[in-house]
Amino acid sequence: MVYTKKHPALLIMGVLLVALAAATDAGLLDGIVEYLKIGKKTGEMTGMSYFFGIVGVLVGAWHLWGKHEEGNLDYYLSSVAGAIFILFIAMIVTWFAAPWIAVISKSMGPVMADKYLHDVLGLNYVVIGILAGIITVNVFKIPGWAENGVRLSRLGLKTGVILLGTLYSLAELVYLGKLSVVMIGFFVLGSVGLVLYLGGRRKIPNSMGGVLSAGMGVCGVSATVAAAPVVQAKPTEIAYTIGTILIWGVGCMFLFPVIGHVLNLGHIQFGAWAGTGILNSAQVAGAALAYQPDGIETLKVAEIFNITRVLFLPIIVLWLAIWYVRREESAAGTQVNVGRVVIEKFPLFVLGFILMFALSSTGIFAPAQHYQGKYFDNKLAESKLLTAEETALLSAEISKIQSPSRAEALARLIEGRKIANIDDDAEIRGLTNSRVLSKEANDILKKAHGAVYHTAKKVAKFRQWITWLFAFGLTGLGMQITGAAMRQAGGQPLVIGGIVGTLKAVLSLIVILLFVKETI
């Protein structure tokens, strides 16, 4: 069989991408760029569009006019059309659709703390990409020339998961107290076990139960994507899991701060609860900021719990690999050799994640103490220090501050003309968020924070790669979800997700009330 279709689609997409790159480069899209506030993306818009446009033109010309024979060249190059098709849609989503929704959402004003509606509903490139894929397959159908390439989407997701390891560093573990590790471990493993148990009782497919357990236990999209190949989950099941997590997260984001205030939880208590009970990272941050809009203590604790969850990912994947094969083979009446399962089934890409995490921890991509590419360093040149006028303005306003720790941090800043340490940095950020001081003073504090809090360029580049690999993979994944498949999956995942999520939230709240005081 010859897979390559003699069709002009790839050539046309290539020409369109080159035209987009040229138009962006020439400034013809400046009005749109300004309206959508995507000025920072014009570099990648030009570079990616030129690169993939030229690839599309060259391979598209071969598709249309070349001679195709059965074999590897035909098989693999036929996938380029589908890959560029997915990428084309992912580009529209990432550069235009998602920013447009953000602009509309921001025009309506914040709906919760400083979060806008699209933040609260999780309407980012991930969700919009999946929706775009679902609309494509259900409204227009996947064209024959794109079918082979659509199957490349999982490769993109796996590569993205491996690169996720670069965002974290072992040095961050020093911030994790024993309690956070024990708590997260208990609730992660408990949630996974409970979903698997309920899934068995309610007779949902093993693949659905497996992928849902990872999503409900660890944290959202990344864990779902990582566990899916191990349990051979179908695209519909992955989408259902992501949908369940997001719907649950939206509810929690609104409810948690209300309950927290009713129970008068401390900042550390609430951060620990949100970091344990809410599944999606962005929604954890939203709830933490909603609870403490004038500081970052709650957010910091929630982030610590979040990173702890990610570290359980390899353990969960190993567990699911063994569980899935046992379930499948016991149904078939065969014996399972656990050692063989580990060797044969444990996904290499999860080992890749661990490898990247280890490399990141050595400090070759960013200083070893970085977390998600951000790090504190206050060795500053004279030009980066605060000026005498700036310290004078701050001195004049220090009496407005009621919190002793914030006043002390500001006093040290004034004396040294730079933020003294990472704890002071947190205090200064909290002071800025509280808007106690004048706008001029706040601007000076932001400048002081910007001088000592750095973004690692290499990790920022990794983040860009991860974004695109996930955008590509999830858009392609959406293209495999038909209406019939969604109806076939039924509503059981939502029911199980709701039960497990509620139990996790209630039990973690009880544990926090009993054991978490003001230290972790």
Place this chain on the structure above:
Amino acid sequence: MSENNSQNIDLQKEGKATFHRGSALSIFKSDRAEDLVALVCALLIALGVYVLVG
């Protein structure tokens, strides 16, 4: 992969059974092969970022 088996890309072996994966999202012959390609891709990206950025 030889020309002969390139057309059986959906075939998967699990123990003694051989079957077509049907709707699987992969163009590769096995999950392990796909994992390896993903690992190679990620390492190439990491090398590129390490050498070219910053």
